[in-house]
Amino acid sequence: MNSFNDIHQWLSQWQPAIAANFERRLVVVEGECEWQQHVAEVFYRYFNADKRQCFLWGEDQTFLTGTTKNYRHQLGCEYDLVIFSDPLFHPDAFSALSGTLKAGGILLWLKPEVQSPGIFMQRVMTKFIQDAHVIHLTSATLPIVSINTYVQHEFSVSIADGCLTQEQHSAVNAICHVAKGHRNRPLILTADRGRGKSSALALACIRLITSETQVSAININISAPSPQATTVFFQQLRKHLPDGRYSPHKFCYRQHTISFIAVDVLLATSPSCNLLLIDEAAGIPVHLLLQLSMNYNRIVFTSTQHGYEGAGRGFAIKFRKMLKVIAPKFQSFHLNQPIRWRDNDPLEQLVFDTFLFDSSLEVDTLDQKVAHYKVSQISQAMLAKDEKLLEQVFAVLVSAHYKTTPSDLKLLLDNQKVRIFIAIAPESQTVIAVALVIEEGKATAEEVAAVKDNERQLKDQFTPQYLLRHLGVNEAFEYRYWRVNRIAVIESQQQQGVGGELLTFIEQQANNENVDCLTTSFAANSSIVAFWQASSYVVVNLGISKDQASGEHAALMLKPLTQKSIFLADQLVVQFYRKLSFYLMTSFKQLPADLVLQLLLMAKEKHLPSIETSDLHIVHAYLAQQMQFMQSAFSLQQWLINKLSHLDEDTYICLDKNTLFTSSEQALNFIVAKILQQQLDEEIAWQYSLTGKKQIQQQLRKVLRNIIER
CATH class of the missing domain: 3.40.50.11040 (Rossmann fold)
Known part of the structure; x- marks a missing residue:
């Protein structure tokens, strides 16, 4: 040694x-x-x-x-x-x-x-x-280290605002424009690590608070996944403004203040500020970022393109789509040139190559719709031998899921329970869709006992553990499941039926291997539920609490393939719809109306609570103003659940007839909120611009009559 x-x-x-x-x-x-x-x-x-x-x-x-x-x-x-x-x-x-x-x-x-x-x-x-x-x-020898001399660009502080590159200066200009320009034009600033992104935020703040034309006090708030993430930001403030006053997570200069405030505090208290900065935005749940976008009209989001979140590229793709709805005129800026190390830094290049951070593929440029594609199952061994295929598969996953990380690459290559299915365009050999399926079920008696006693969490057994613990299915581990863990279609090929074809192929392979049930779980919204329902998957549960990352309730959906799993699925679906009316008034009180409707729309009559003759009498009595709302509420709810499950286009078109609502969709949302979710009259009146309880009841009766008359 x-x-x-x-x-x-x-x-x-x-x-x-x-x-x-x-x-x-x-x-x-x-x-x-x-x-x-x-x-x-x-x-x-x-x-x-x-x-x-x-x-x-x-x-x-x-x-x-x-x-x-x-x-x-x-x-x-x-x-x-x-x-x-x-x-x-x-x-x-x-x-x-x-x-x-x-x-x-x-x-x-x-x-x-x-x-x-x-x-x-x-x-x-x-x-x-x-x-x-x-x-x-190694302990045997100390190697000779080869270092090729690299002529590094000498950064100069002669560029305005203390910036080290012209590109960084342009980023500072863009940040300041958010603070001083038109409102509601947020900025998304992206960069790989070491590009001076956090420094650009600090330098922009310095320009704003040292401007000779700035007379009134400026208050700037910055947030991030953790206070530590803003270390460089505050270091830059202290470096360039040594006469400023710094206390933990707060910097004061003259009458101006720059403070770190955690995201949950921002949302709970909505403190006023001239500019809000969100650093490392990809580490914060998207639904929280969108709430901040609605609360603040001058806001800058920064995201690392490659880092702990693994797929800043995927984050940017998803977040831009969502932000565009709230702020159509948002701006984007990307920093390319490294500052903390040289161009083509050996360690950065190694990490990018090893973990496929830099896989820019034909999928990014495939704009034309693919007329023909081949669906197949591939093995992990094939991916290990074919770097291009591996890059494409991983790139498709990254583009569709902003939280794809290097750990997902490890899962893809190593987990023996994973099945990989792809759709590929034969002419260009471009992967256009990917699905990852995990085999589950069939545990030992000892493992099942440990799960029942909450002593153990089994790996790759999400579905049976969920059914056992949350839905009381004691025999859950007696079935074989294939859980679709991920399914992704590149953007240019979406809405073409590719995802559905991929699911059909997976079902065929599952039948060949005597799998009992296909399953999937995801953060539920109406469009995703509709996609799975189109392939005959049924909803068996919706999580009581919202998913921390998405802000949505997680749905569990099944597609039974064998007779015994069909019987199980029917039981679970009946159980779900029995509970739904209760949860709509409690945990699902704020569930989006379009999701409520989607959950009801494809429910079969055998799954829904039965409607008694007395319920129909009560509904008609309420419409004739012979009974009050609260006396009729239960019957109205049971009747409406059944009606909405059979909603057709003719009925939908006429819902707003002779009402104060501007569209059938708005009228539909109104009756869901009032009857199914029992929202407070104050909330409903504010949301739908109604004067109060009396007008709410008038409009409610009109919409319900429109349904009956159709």
Whole structure:
């Protein structure tokens, strides 16, 4: 084993050169644990001697304590050394922490000894071995480190506002325009890590609060997934305005104030400000970002294109679509040139290549509708051998799901329970759709007992565990399920039936393998529910609480394939609709009316609560003003649920006839809110511009008569 001094001298010979080259490197330490810890301590002592910042992620080391395992909290921080000591190799943490390193920094990976690595780890190790910039360190020898001299662009602070590049200056201009220009024109600022995005936010704030023409006080709020994510932002404020006053998460300059405020506090209190900045927006649930967009008319969102969220590109695609509804004139700006390290930095290129961050494929340019495509099942071995196919499959998933991460690449390649289905255009060999299916069910008696007693959460057993714990299906583990975990169609080919064809093919393969039931679970909205219902999936449950990420209730849908699963599905659907009327008045009181209607629209009569003759008498008595609303509410609700489940186009068109509503859709939403959800008269009057209880009852009777008359 090389001595402490040997390794220290070896490190000191080449590390200054990579710092001068303005680049970063990965060092892979192989060998026994004692040797790895010895090397890690040398690296730590080397950097710490000059008070340079070090961070450990993973297993504790004796020489470095007090570390955290939450890598997300390190975003926005900058380090000279990151020691990655994780036997399981968390790919999200690895890629994210690589982005916290400054030029001259080292990512030191203490490589675990793995007897039989999976496809994913084989890929990682192959990529690291093939890359000439990766330094492999063993106890046998200290390698010669090759460093090619790179002529780095010298950044100059002569550019206005303290910006280091013209591109960063343009970003500052765009941010300031949000504060001073027209209202309701938010900005989405995206960049890969190290491009000066957070600094641009700070420099824009500095311009705003130091402007000679600015007389009145400016109040700027900034939010992020965690306070730590704004570390660089506040550092820049303190650097450029040393006479400002800084306290934790707050900076004051003259009469102006810049404060960090958590997202939940922003939404709960809506503090006024001249400008709201949301840094690392991809780490915040989209529905919360949209609420902020409606609450504030001067707002800037920033997102890392590649980082812990894995797919900033996917985030940007999805979020732009949603934001356009609220703010059609929103602006976008992307920073390309790196500032914290050189162009084509070896570590950045390695991470991008290994985790497929940079897969820009034909799917991005395939604008024409594909007339013919082939649907097939592919194996993980095929993906391992065909890099282009792997890139395309992963790119399609990224484009459709903004939370796709490097861990999803690991799932795709390693999980033996995963089935992969694709639709591909034969002429261009372009993948246009992907579905990931996970095999579930058939656990041991001991495992089932542990689940029942809440002692254990089984991996890859979402559906049976859900049925057992939430719906009381004791025999849930006696069935075989295929759960569609992801299904994605590239944007240019959507609404063409490709997704439906993919589901049909999956069903055929499931039947061939005697699978009992196809399932899926997702954050429910009317369009997604309609997509699955079109393929004959039925809703069996809707989560009581909203999903934290989407702000929507999670739906569980099934498609039974065998006789015994058909019987089970019928029982579950009946149970769901029996509960629905109660939950619409409680947990689902604010459920969007279009989703309520979609849930009811394809319900079969056998699944719905029966309507008694007395209910019909009460409905007619209410319409004739012979009974009050609350006396009639239960019968009205049962009758309306059945009516809405058979809603046809002729009935729908006439709902607003002789009413104060501007459309049939608005009239329909009104009766759902009043009868099914029992919303307060005050809320309904405000929402539909009605004068109060009397007018609400008048309009209610008119809409219901329109339904009966059809």
